Each structure stands twice: as structure tokens, then as C-alpha cells.
Amino acid sequence: MSHSPLELRHLRTLHALRDSGSLSRAAQLLNLTQSALSHQMKGLEDHYGGALFERKSSPLAFTAAGQRLLELADALLPLVAHAERDVARRVQGAAGSLRIAVECHTCFDWLMPAMDALRAAWPEVELDIVSGFHADPVGLLHQDRADLAIVSEATEGENGVSFEPLFAFEIVAVLPLGHALLARPWLAAADFAGHTLITYPVPDDMLDLVRRVLRPAGIAPARRTTELTVAMLQLVASGRGLAALPLWAVKSYLDRGYVASQRIGEQGLTGELFAAVPDRLAGRPYVAEFLRLMRETSLLQLSGVRRIV
Amino acid sequence: MSHSPLELRHLRTLHALRDSGSLSRAAQLLNLTQSALSHQMKGLEDHYGGALFERKSSPLAFTAAGQRLLELADALLPLVAHAERDVARRVQGAAGSLRIAVECHTCFDWLMPAMDALRAAWPEVELDIVSGFHADPVGLLHQDRADLAIVSEATEGENGVSFEPLFAFEIVAVLPLGHALLARPWLAAADFAGHTLITYPVPDDMLDLVRRVLRPAGIAPARRTTELTVAMLQLVASGRGLAALPLWAVKSYLDRGYVASQRIGEQGLTGELFAAVPDRLAGRPYVAEFLRLMRETSLLQLSGVRRIV
DNA sequence: GGATTTGCATGAACCAAATTCATGAATGGC
DNA sequence: GCCATTCATGAATTTGGTTCATGCAAATCC
Structure with missing residues (x-):
């Protein structure tokens, strides 16, 4: 050996x-x-x-x-x-800076702890979140308006940007307790027709459910949007519609019996997150450390999260 | 990169x-x-x-x-x-032991310091030199009568033994001051004919000069043996014959003008030393450390010593 | 008690990194 | 100037680390 x-x-x-x-x-x-x-x-x-x-x-x-x-x-x-x-x-004299662009609302749950950990380890690195949600976070990297973007798809072959896998997780449908669809073993695209879909106010491209399930099946349910996860769950609980969220984001509500969840598709719907990093920063020690911290905090703190294979 | x-x-x-x-x-x-x-x-x-x-x-x-x-x-x-x-x-409970078989007389010059260094770093490893000179040091490994052998040739393909390169050095002919052969640019095999060759009392196989220069040329000069390097040099200085020794072993005598040296062959004669280690011990930390120490002490302390390529 | 799931081992295939090989450029001594 | 020494470089090669595809064992579930 x-x-x-x-x-x-x-x-x-x-x-x-x-x-x-x-x-x-x-x-x-x-x-x-x-x-x-x-x-x-x-x-x-x-x-x-x-x-x-x-x-x-x-x-x-x-x-x-x-x-x-x-x-x-x-x-x-x-x-x-x-x-x-x-x-x-x-080597680089002054401190580096790390401006992070985020396209996903629920990401803050694990991103904040990771950022705190990086601040503790690298006090001189200036950490920022690029405010607001952007249609094309990777574009921000090219314009040098951000140094790292959290995205849900690795569009390989991007000229000066490489995608580092962060983690994978299951996206579940969230329904009110006792809803008829809970009897099914899993939900097909068609099951969403006729229900209101409650989402964050972002373009369709950024919703895995729409991009990978509903649109391919030609289904476009009624929509209602809100910024906050709690608000979405409140709407679901009161029977105004269905939502699709990461399992770990709603785990505590499920455990408390506030809402119920159901698998999407026979194999479940898997969401993935990647960090897009411009080549000029790839391999920088504090960037590598941040990638490590993001993986660590998410895998240790969020339930049902796994590595991207 | x-x-x-x-x-x-x-x-x-x-x-x-x-x-x-x-x-x-x-x-x-x-x-x-x-x-x-x-x-x-x-x-x-x-x-x-x-x-x-x-x-x-x-x-x-x-x-x-x-x-x-x-x-x-x-x-x-x-x-x-x-x-x-x-x-x-x-892991191994009791201390390891390291019984070293040596076929080369001059080796003690650098082996002792290396052994001292190992003793300092690994006090519990029992270090021994297998006494006497043996015709087949590698055989001792197979019989489990030694754990490491210092040899001058790597006979690859040995069943359970691997050869670790230690270092290479030049073997020079040692002649009395003012000897006629010193006028030559270098010595050929034929130049040894008619002179007495002074060597250690070991089989021909272990003398690089005989094995690689004289025997191929069919030359078998008169021989005289002695155990001690100083004694050999004394015989040379007093005109009783020639010797062939590692440059570093006679360097101080050359510098002091006690004897003179001459290159053997146009390119010089290069001697090499290897450590033969049975597979069961290869990679053991203290063995690896000893290999490192042998290379280090020899390269740092002996002149004209270089790595085996 | 099957049946399913989870965790680890293993060997082959694959791939990337580390090393060597062959060479050239630069430097310093004589 | 010429030789010896030192380092850099790119290509070839070797090494070895990782993945892939499995099998097996132990735990968990109806």
C-alpha cells in the first residue's frame, strides 16, 4: 500500500x-x-x-x-x-475583501454563522453582502462588484469563474396539516395545478421547483410572493396555498406540527448550492477557508444536508 | 499551476x-x-x-x-x-529494534554520527551493529538476523527487500607523493598492473575497484590487506602499494600532503551506497527517520558527497 | 424474519499532482 | 572567455490520491 x-x-x-x-x-x-x-x-x-x-x-x-x-x-x-x-x-500587504452575492433567500440561515466564523479567523478580511437580489449574480463577479456568489447551478465553462460545490439538500412541498395531497406517496407536477404557489419575489429561473418541475411539465399555477419564510409558512398553514422550500429551512416548523411536508417527484427534488469564485481569487487562503467553513457549518447545523456528488 | x-x-x-x-x-x-x-x-x-x-x-x-x-x-x-x-x-507496544549490517569499513565514519542522532530522537529504539563482516549482508535480513544493511549495490527484484539510495561519492586511487602515475590525467585499469593493491580484508565482490574496473579488464594485481584506513595510508605513503578509497575518507590526508590522489577512469569511479530494508520494516517511522539522518549527516559532513541519481 | 438502509472496505479505473528528465539562461570564479 | 554552479521551465512520466462500482456486515424497519 x-x-x-x-x-x-x-x-x-x-x-x-x-x-x-x-x-x-x-x-x-x-x-x-x-x-x-x-x-x-x-x-x-x-x-x-x-x-x-x-x-x-x-x-x-x-x-x-x-x-x-x-x-x-x-x-x-x-x-x-x-x-x-x-x-x-x-504577501498581499493590505487585507483582502470578500463581497458576497446571494441569490437565495434562505441562505442567510447558514451563511451568517459561516461569515461570523470567517471574521473570527481572518479579522482583517472585509466581509460584505452585496445588498439586494440580482438576476445574474455571476455577472457581478465579472464586473468586479462581488468576489463570491452563492448560486444554485454550476454553469460550467464560464470564462474566468469556477464553481465550488457547497452542499445538496431536499426541497419539499409544504402543505397545511391534513391536506388531501398528503395521502399521496409523492407529488407530481400536475398536483400543483389549481393551487396557489407561494414563493419569494424572485425570477422563475431561481426557483428550482419552477425551473425543474413545473415549467418542463407546462404547469403555471397561480402565484403569491412574500419576502419572509415565516410569512410563507403562515400563508400555507392558513390554507392560502403551497410552498416549496429546503427541508432544513422548515424542519423546525414540521417538528412542531405547524405545517406538513411532502416529497416532490418520486425521487424527491434535490437542490444544490455552489460558490462561484473568480479565478483571480481562487485558492486564496481565506477563500479556501470560507468554502470550508460554509460546508462545515451547513453540514453540521442543517438537517438532511449532504455533499454534492 | x-x-x-x-x-x-x-x-x-x-x-x-x-x-x-x-x-x-x-x-x-x-x-x-x-x-x-x-x-x-x-x-x-x-x-x-x-x-x-x-x-x-x-x-x-x-x-x-x-x-x-x-x-x-x-x-x-x-x-x-x-x-x-x-x-x-x-502501536507496536514495546520498542522497535534496528540491527544494522555493514559491509563497508569506511562507513563507520558517517554511520556513528547518524546512529547517535537516531538515539537522541528515538531513545527506545534499540540500535545495534551486527558484528563482523558478512559476505551477504542482505542474506542477514532474510534470516532476520539484521533489520537494515548498508550495501554498495542495489540488486533490484530481491523478494522482500527494497533498496533505499543513500549517497554517491568518488573513489580515488591513493598514491605516494611524487609517484609517476600522478602525471597521467587519469588511471586506466592497466595502470594498476605491477603495483600492489592495498585493500580491506573483504571478498573481491565488495571492492568497487576490483568489481568494476580491474576484473572486467582481466587485471589482478598483487594484494595486501589491512583492517585500518590509517594503516592503508601508511603503507601507501611508504611506497608499498596503491589503494582505492572514497575521496571523503582520505580528504584530510590529502589536504595535509601525506599522500596524493588520482582519478580512476576518465570519468572517475563513482561508488554508491544503499540501505537494504526488509518490507516488513519499510516505512516504519524510525526507519524513515534513520534513512533521512544517514543522508543528512553524510551530505552535510562528508566532502564531495552527492545524491544518487 | 425478510427487507431496507446505513456505514465501511476493496479493487479497478481514472485523473491530477508531484517528480524527473532534458535543456537553457544567468551568475560567479579563474 | 570558459567552465562550473545554480535555478527555471516545459514535457514526459510516475506516483498516488480520488472516484466508481461493488460487496458485505450491522442496524433498523414493518
């Missing part, structure tokens, strides 16, 4: 492994496959000639050797993060 | 870079090519978007950013070394 010496990569994996308690979840944190981590850890284990953790328990338990390496990770990774900050400061 | 994040490999390179003062010497310390290090550092530099050191000066000077990374290396590498020791101890 591989006889590679210890690298920081291994320590980052061990760290994620403890945070998440399982190989597959750790893989999502690191934006790798479970297989990759299995191989990687096996490589490290037969580099040292012994096991680093027990896989038979959940959350998995580290051996003495594994714990020692975790100690090392705990000691090293903060030093590395700190040094990278210092290096960046010395 | 490559946008790989910082890894320990980079820190090890920076460390070697400071120790040696130049890319090419650092490459030898790490057993890599100069080109590899040039690419590696370029990669790191455009990861951070700025230079890490000035290449125009000797020894090369680090920029502020480079110095900060060196600080990081200084903080991290000892922690890593220490942790690896602990892990090895926890």
Missing part, C-alpha cells in the same frame, strides 16, 4: 472524523467521498502498522495511537491557520 | 532550504531533484501569490512570508517528530 509520510491532509481528516463521528460524514465535511477517506486512513494505518480507530462503533472510537495523532492535529492545525493568515498579510 | 494547500512536505523543504542555503543542496538532503523543489516552491508561491525567498543570493534569503512559514516549520516539525514517536510506541 501507500507509504506516504504523515501530511496535514491526514490530520485534517482525523479532525473531521472526530467532529462527525463517522467516515461518511467526515467525507462530506471535507468534500471527498467516503471511499477516499477509507483509503486514506488505511494508508496511514499501515504506515504506522496499526489501527487508529475502531470502525465498529458509532460514533467511532479512536485507539491510543489515533488519539495521539488527534492531539497532534489539535496542536498543529490552529498554528497552521494562524501562520497562513500571517503569510497572506505579508 | 497547482493550487495544493500547504502540506508538511512544503515545510520540510523550507527547513532543508534554510539548512543548506540552496535549492540544489536542499534537494540532495531530501533525496529529490533540484527541479522537484523548484516546482514545489513555485507551486507554494503562487498558492500564496507572492515570493517566499530570493534566489539571487547565496545563501538564499527568505522574504517575510518565507520567514513566517519557516517559523511555522520550526514549531510544527518537532511536534510531528515527537508525535510519530509516541504513535509508534503505542
